[in-house]
Amino acid sequence: MHRTLPVASSPVRDLLALTSRPEVISFAGGLPAPELFDQDGLRAAYDLALRDRSVLQYAPTEGNPVLRSLISDRLTARGLPTSDVLITTGSQQALALVATALLEPGAVVAVEEPTYLAALQCFQMAGARIVPVAADAEGMDISALRSVVASSRPSMLYLVPTFANPTGRTLSSSRRAEIAALASEHGFWVVEDDPYSELRYRGSPVAPLASISDRTIYLGSFSKIGAPGMRLGWLRAPASLLRTLTIVKQAADLHTSTVDQAACAAYLTHNDLDAHVARLRAAYGERRSAMVAALPGAFPAGTTWTDPDGGMFVWLRLPGSADSAELLKEALTHDVAFVPGAPFYAVTPDHATLRMSFTSNTPAEIAEGMARLAKVFW
Amino acid sequence: MHRTLPVASSPVRDLLALTSRPEVISFAGGLPAPELFDQDGLRAAYDLALRDRSVLQYAPTEGNPVLRSLISDRLTARGLPTSDVLITTGSQQALALVATALLEPGAVVAVEEPTYLAALQCFQMAGARIVPVAADAEGMDISALRSVVASSRPSMLYLVPTFANPTGRTLSSSRRAEIAALASEHGFWVVEDDPYSELRYRGSPVAPLASISDRTIYLGSFSKIGAPGMRLGWLRAPASLLRTLTIVKQAADLHTSTVDQAACAAYLTHNDLDAHVARLRAAYGERRSAMVAALPGAFPAGTTWTDPDGGMFVWLRLPGSADSAELLKEALTHDVAFVPGAPFYAVTPDHATLRMSFTSNTPAEIAEGMARLAKVFW
Structure with missing residues (x-):
């Protein structure tokens, strides 16, 4: 009776579940950094709106x-x-x-x-x-x-x-x-x-x-x-x-x-949203640089990656016929996570790919997470 | 290229537009009474939630x-x-x-x-x-x-x-x-x-x-x-x-x-939602009774209506082959509104039907609105 639903339909949800252990440094999510939310400004805005x-x-x-x-x-x-x-x-x-x-x-x-x-x-x-x-x-x-x-x-x-x-x-x-x-x-x-x-x-x-x-x-x-x-x-x-x-x-x-x-x-x-976005850009730009700088020391020779001018993600391809989903299991034993790339392909997945988000960790956390990742490929 | 969309898909929106003139006493909407919202309680709840x-x-x-x-x-x-x-x-x-x-x-x-x-x-x-x-x-x-x-x-x-x-x-x-x-x-x-x-x-x-x-x-x-x-x-x-x-x-x-x-x-x-609901029931029950009591004086002989034990609506049928959509146009000239019944039928509409909501007007407003409706049928 149920309409045929995509089988691979819950990888995002399953992956979000992985990142919930507090000891994990997760590069898996696509989450903005919560400490950068303008909580005070938004709280005041709700209060103002609810006067009506x-x-x-x-x-x-x-x-x-x-x-x-x-x-x-x-x-x-x-x-x-x-x-x-x-x-x-x-x-x-x-x-x-x-x-x-x-x-x-x-x-x-x-x-x-x-x-x-x-x-x-x-x-x-x-x-x-x-x-x-x-x-x-x-x-x-x-x-x-x-x-x-x-x-x-x-x-x-x-x-x-x-x-x-x-x-x-x-x-x-x-x-x-x-x-x-x-x-x-x-x-x-x-x-x-x-x-x-x-x-x-x-x-x-x-x-x-x-x-x-x-x-x-x-x-x-x-x-x-x-x-x-x-x-x-x-x-x-x-x-x-x-x-x-x-x-x-x-x-x-x-x-x-x-x-x-x-x-x-x-x-x-x-509020000045442009000023808030400028703060986000300053913080995220630093995080992007921290991650890109640490990639050569964390991933094996022959790994390639994108060098984004903005956004939240770096995309990597491991050399040869590596399987990033298998490597994720090992990464989790070192309390670090990324997203295997396969689910992002509509038809023919490249299992050697993976996605890393740099927005939701500080440069220090990124350095620690990349050091943990290096152990996976030791 | 567009998927075929139901032609009669915007009557609710069109009807909501009718009720926006401030001088209209509208029985058309399916809206809860805004003056009964627990604005203070909800505002405090948002403020509390946004501390996290x-x-x-x-x-x-x-x-x-x-x-x-x-x-x-x-x-x-x-x-x-x-x-x-x-x-x-x-x-x-x-x-x-x-x-x-x-x-x-x-x-x-x-x-x-x-x-x-x-x-x-x-x-x-x-x-x-x-x-x-x-x-x-x-x-x-x-x-x-x-x-x-x-x-x-x-x-x-x-x-x-x-x-x-x-x-x-x-x-x-x-x-x-x-x-x-x-x-x-x-x-x-x-x-x-x-x-x-x-x-x-x-x-x-x-x-x-x-x-x-x-x-x-x-x-x-x-x-x-x-x-x-x-x-x-x-x-x-x-x-x-x-x-x-x-x-x-x-x-x-x-x-x-x-x-x-x-x-x-x-x-x-x-907050005590049961106590809030009890207040809604007291107010809406009074409004229901005000509307039902006024129906015989407002609508022509031979009109029938439901006598609801709860909810928001009374449903009426005018005698003979009346067209409630035509009557709505006249009602609006008297600054009062209801919803013609036809759009609520999936297949064969009965154009003599109409829906009246009693929740969003006070008993005094209901009395005035029903007096205006009586003029439509004079």
């Missing part, structure tokens, strides 16, 4: 008008002219809404390989067929995408173009332009999942795909720059599609928490 | 363990032995998860006619075929259900058995037993949507279907007894199905707001 009892009532599906306007203005200021957004219960919900609205069973979704695994789950649950597209240091390979478009006629292309999960890579400007042209020519939708782009530690911003392609659905999130517990994301799309997605959201949860939305609006009104 | 910065972090999909335990204990104390629940983003999300997990396109869902229209939207969006079952003053007609089961082989039966939306009716104990027997015999799931049962103004509680049938998925909500803006619902189901629904929820929004869940747990720990 209407924040306890039902609310429009589209979301809090003040919050929508603040987010639209912020996107516009960052170079993405935006007149309106749909507020979602985290950007995970935005992915689910897009899958429900746009994917018929059997529809083809092209994805970068490897990619964010909870996106794969969404597309699989909608009955879509996922077709992977190869990538290199500059992001998705355009000739590989061309041949997938020709052979599989995707109705959607899913990308985390800036500081990708899991690889940390950024799609170059010239490739963005080529993808925009392909989307326009072939009429597929581009889903630009962009939770990380504000977390840049070096180099210059790259314009979002949504700023050069009107076939793009742009997903943003408060989770990495604010606090994920508030479950606040947003979706920018052409107006007619935004209306359709609003109807789909109504059936999904009527609307996102009125309280969380009002608190976020109060926070953005009375 | 972990409420700003990602959290398990299943929900806050303290909250799950408090809700399970409360259900058990009310006569429904419960070992665990899944926390959902309002009980609307629970409906969407159930539809995603259990309904293949073309599956048949049997529903009471008329019924909650956002449930119809969920089932339609999952590609299900909805088959209505007639009802009378005691709720769903069992012989009508038997013939639907025989002819259409539903995989699911959806019910609001206690103080139904839109009719206010309650399914009798004996009929509940017959439905439990039918579900067991024919192997369909019963979805018992129960947001209103604590709002009883007279008579004795009727045991939930879930307490007599292990084929039942039970949905509860904080929206009517606490505050809907927090978007907190819960789902009780057999353990294996609960695991499946947790996987579906992970793809839908990862988890419900950590902040709202922690605040609700703090509220339930430090």
